[in-house]
Amino acid sequence: MTGIGKSFLGIRVLRGIDLSATAGEVHAVVGENGAGKSTLMKILAGVHQPDEGTVEIGGETRSFAHPVEAQRAGVAIIYQEFNLLPERSVADNVFLGREPTRRGLVDRAAMDEATSRLLDELDEHSFGPRALVKDLSVAQQQVVEIVKALSVDARIVVMDEPTAALAEHEVELLYRLIRRLQGRGIAVLYISHRLREVFDLADRVTVLKDGAHVATVPAKDVTTGELVKMMVGRELDAYFPAKAEESAIGEVRLTVRGGGNGKLDGIDLELRAGEIVGVAGLQGSGRSSLVKAIFGAEPFTRGEMTPARPASVRAGVAAGIGLVTEDRKAEGLALNQSVRDNALLVARAIGHRSRTTVSDLLRRVQLAPPRQETEVKYLSGGNQQKVVLAKWLTVSPKVLLFDEPTRGVDVGAKAAIHDLMRELANAGTAILMISSELPELIGMSDRIVVLRDGRVAGQLPAGSSEEAVMALAAADGVAA
Template sequence: MTATITQPVLEVSGIRKSFFGVEVLKGIDFDVRPGEVHGLVGENGAGKSTLMKIIAGVQPADEGAVHYRGDEVRYAHPRQAMDDGIVTVFQEFTLLPERTVAQNVYLGREPRRGGFVDQKAMIRRTSELLTDLGVSFIDPQSRVGSLTVAEQQIVEIVKALSFDAQVISMDEPTAALSDREVELLYAIIRRLTSRGVAVIYVSHRLKEIFDLCDRITILKDGALVSTDETGALTTDELVRRMVGRSIQSYYPDAVEGTVVGEPRLELDGCGNAFVDGVSLTLRAGEIVGIAGLQGSGRTELVEGIFGIDPFVRGELRVDGAPIRISSARSAVAAGLALVSEDRKAQGLALGQSVLDNTLLVIRSVFSMRTAPARREVPGVLSSLEVSSRGLDQEVRFLSGGNQQKVVLAKWLLTQPQIVLFDEPTRGIDVGAKYAVYQLMRDLAAQGKAVLMVSSELPEVIGMSDRILVMHDGELVAELPAGAAEHEILGAATGATIEGGAR
């Protein structure tokens, strides 16, 4: 953390904004200083995105003022803010995948020579910006669609720097990054702040907020709760201010009366092209967590169980009976559900309504049950506390947390006995996370078996009755509930591989 006490480079005061008569920002005061990382946190619906859009010139404020480098500014278009040095890197990238890195960085602002685009100058300038960030592994002439998510994130940052950005806002920048890629982003942010660039950092990952930020501003229901130096806050106090609940109750205990019963799912030496020799038992009434580093085979394991990449070796049993799951359809028919890692690409039809998304699996696999299931939809959505304007609202307009709840509703309607969760709380706020955790506990209390993959170790430790650890495509350790992070990491990195999983 490199910031020192100095005058703000950007300051908003008394910002108010309403939509359809509902006030979503209620007199917000906020500022960011040169060389500072300022965390902006709050549940979905707290007003973070609206505030960022006002700063970026995407939307005008109804009341209040924005001051930049001492002068009041009123941007009618995001390009005006960008040209002035205020750039936002949104969670949904704005890159064109079929164009090169250099073409994306200077899109619409290509350097010209003699009336033609100066390709050499564009490539040279992009290379200089990449070098300035300490990034040597991205070729300015590479097609953006061939890059990893982390590399595309860097291209977005380079694009921001090409505007000589003095303020960069980042919205959930690590939502789809591995741990190693997160460390790379950390290094880039620190390099930016060392040069005096101010960073507004929005994230639901509290560890990142405490790792990176000099100050933290908390919003709740459109109102400013507090702005404090990071050192003055604890994680418990931050959560309490955000959601009104102590972190001690963040991971709910098992529901009273929950009983661990007979095996629901058994794998015996199962393998495919991605995992090998996996043996495990998942019992009714328990939540088993799967930990491991990116690329360890966690997602590939649940996709093998669910028939997306079927196992070609070993035996899989459901409720004691051997079964061949060769497709997702056969998995659903066998009583399995998979809450996938990427809800937007794999779990939802974004352009369809809440109702149509909730009925997606029922219509596909159990068409005869569509009519009675449709009658159950309002009750299921209500039990999950889905916030929407109605069943006909398109899910793309819902918050990340509410989108995830629609995915859960879709699967609950199938009445599964085995529920596989892959990164169930990625990109959703603290309050929505708690709702997902409580649902998992409720499913276990009903005698369902729950298998959860997560890259967040506190989540694995807080929710698991047992913890399985993967390394290099194999299940290498089984640890009890409450195992320490260093034990899990030791097995995940291959440093302490011993024994096996059962």
């Protein structure tokens, strides 16, 4: 891609972007939200057409008026939100719109055979071609997307935040799949906010900022700090704010003794004012169930809790507990409503009169939208998360639960969210934080509680290693 430019409604979003990829290369494309990454990839995939510049594939200049034309040229894009039909089979999804026929009827046997062959090539045997997509895990659905790409003989595969919804152990599966794509001579364009993945996988890295090309460098020739500086335009001396001093940790704000329900058993937990307690565990360990039980969304049915265990969400909020959910779009925001209305959701629901104006709240979370009337669905992921935080600041909860607080947000927004979390803790809030990113978990936590199979497997002090966390999280104390 050479000299790519693009404007929407007179606003220039891409300016003279150059990007290249070679067979078998993983080329990471990074930058803050709004840098132009997705727009550039959508031009390659035929969703948008460039205002200027050229696209060449295999040395041939191409122009795509429709995504199908890009697909026929060997370009496949796997979006963060998968394009799959949940009620249909794996084979149906792989060959959707391209079903082989025999005597005028869909040849399902041929579809199944071809899908099985592609699954074998990826060494994926946990499901077959007739499995329904709705019954698959997120990681397995991602495999289906990759199989779709292979089925059209893709030469270029674009992956947009491919690990956003994956648990830590599932990321390794994705790594293996990407290596297999490389072995087939496929070029992989990899968009991610997780810089560790960039350094694990990428041969080269292209940095975009404000719609312009900043640099393209070999991944081995740049440090994390240098990459961050190119992305945000300033030094980030440390990824995480300083941890709490022992003297700054105050009274007990929440206690659970023997807490249990259908997903949890024998939970013992204590949270104090001023501290951030991290929660680690593999997929299915009970992390999200724990915060939902404390909050009253999936209440404890046995055990003791102080304040008294809430039987509902409203009771949890009344007890001074807030929850920043894992899925902000489905559970944390009213997407078609304004920034202002979303910021006031909790306060209005419980009839609370906030002494702080919405403008002050938005400044505190470092959000400067065009207008408070802007619908939340038009904001970036990082700014949406800041609105979620703002809605809880209106009621000043004593205990604030965070489930994947920085999932799908860029490095600048991450730093702002981390700083705010530590600011809240320093002001006396007790914070419980789930994160699948071990560097974040270790960097932010004053101590770490590790869950396994719905139980507390152990606790670790601040600064513990990733290996120590995984050894507790994995079955039999052996990290996978």
